[in-house]
Amino acid sequence: KAGVTQTPRYLIKTRGQQVTLSCSPISGHRSVSWYQQTPGQGLQFLFEYFSETQRNKGNFPGRFSGRQFSNSRSEMNVSTLELGDSALYLCASSLMNSGNEQFFGPGTRLTVL
Amino acid sequence: GIQVEQSPPDLILQEGANSTLRCNFSDSVNNLQWFHQNPWGQLINLFYIPSGTKQNGRLSATTVATERYSLLYISSSQTTDSGVYFCAVVSGNTPLVFGKGTRLSVIA
Numbered sequence: 001k002a003g004v005t006q007t008p009r010y011l012i013k014t015r016g017q018q019v020t021l022s023c024s025p026i027s028g029h030r031s032v033s034w035y036q037q038t039p040g041q042g043l044q045f046l047f048e049y050f051s052e053t054q055r056n057k058g059n060f061p062g063r064f065s066g067r068q069f070s071n072s073r074s075e076m077n078v079s080t081l082e083l084g085d086s087a088l089y090l091c092a093s094s095l096m097n098s099g100n101e102q103f104f105g106p107g108t109r110l111t112v113l
Numbered sequence: 114g115i116q117v118e119q120s121p122p123d124l125i126l127q128e129g130a131n132s133t134l135r136c137n138f139s140d141s142v143n144n145l146q147w148f149h150q151n152p153w154g155q156l157i158n159l160f161y162i163p164s165g166t167k168q169n170g171r172l173s174a175t176t177v178a179t180e181r182y183s184l185l186y187i188s189s190s191q192t193t194d195s196g197v198y199f200c201a202v203v204s205g206n207t208p209l210v211f212g213k214g215t216r217l218s219v220i221a
Contacts, residue, residue: 033208037154043199043211056208088154098203099143101161107154 001026004093004105012111018079021108025072025093031055032074033102034066037088046089048098049074056098078110086112115140115204119212126190126219134185134215136200144203145176147185149196150214156199159185190219 005024013019025032033056034046045058049068066076072093078085090107094100116139126132138145147159160167160174162183167174171190176183187194197216201209 035209035211042213043201045208045210048208056206058208090154090156092209098206098208101144101146101158102209103158104148104156109154 004091004103006089006091006105006108008108009106010109010111012113013081014113015081015083017081018077019081019110020075020077021089021091021110023074023076023091023093023105025074025091026103029093029095029103030072031094031097031100032068032072033092033094033098034074034076035090035092036060037090037107038084038086043090046076050097081112083112086110115142115202115207115210117200117202117210117212119198119200119215121215122213123216124218126217128190128192128219128221130190130219131186131188132190132217134187134198134200134217136183136185136202136212138181138183138200138202138204140181140204142178142202142204144209145183146201146209147174147183148199148201149194150199151196159198187217190217192219192221195219 033048048056068074092102094102148156164178197214201211
């Protein structure tokens with residue numbers, strides 16, 4: 001079975017721009033979660049989607065948004081990028097919910113200049 | 114929300130040595146996972162272990178849910194074991210909450 005895939009793997013943007021990251025979960029998995037990892041804050045939860053509905057949201061500003069499609073693929077968008085948005089963005093998939101084992105993709109490393 | 118504390122924060126071992134990493138959590142959990150983050154940033158699943166004991170080769174893990182801790186054992190460590198080990202838990206309907214990790218360096 002193919003693992004979780006994320007595109008792009010690396011991204012360089014400038015302040016004020018917006019960015020869209022993509023995540024394809026493991027086949028059959030319906031829950032997708034997004035996390036941000038920075039050296040200062042560690043791994044922080046962004047949001048979780050299940051059946052195209054946002055089920056849970058972390059403590060991030062409204063510039064961070066996401067969605068899930070009918071095939072369970074998910075995208076997250078960050079608008080009006082700030083320097084502090086530079087981070088590794090990780091996507092995880094699980095069968096139904098966070099109580100199931102979660103599997104992570106390789107991540108997208110975003111640099112904001 | 115639930116708190117997750119990992120210890121030690123840093124660990125340096127000679128190749129061949131054994132080690133124990135600890136994860137304490139502040140509430141009951143319905144998911145506990147151990148991950149190894151490789152140098153490229155990917156989180157590799159080691160164990161899904163909300164309770165009980167599991168073994169996989171040189172690695173084993175034990176979670177004592179009633180006492181709110183989990184242990185990860187690494188035996189006969191190798192340089193390829195180096196990296197950051199994370200414990201993450203779910204309590205109720207929360208998302209995965211991660212500890213700050215243990216950075217392991219194995220020296221040849």
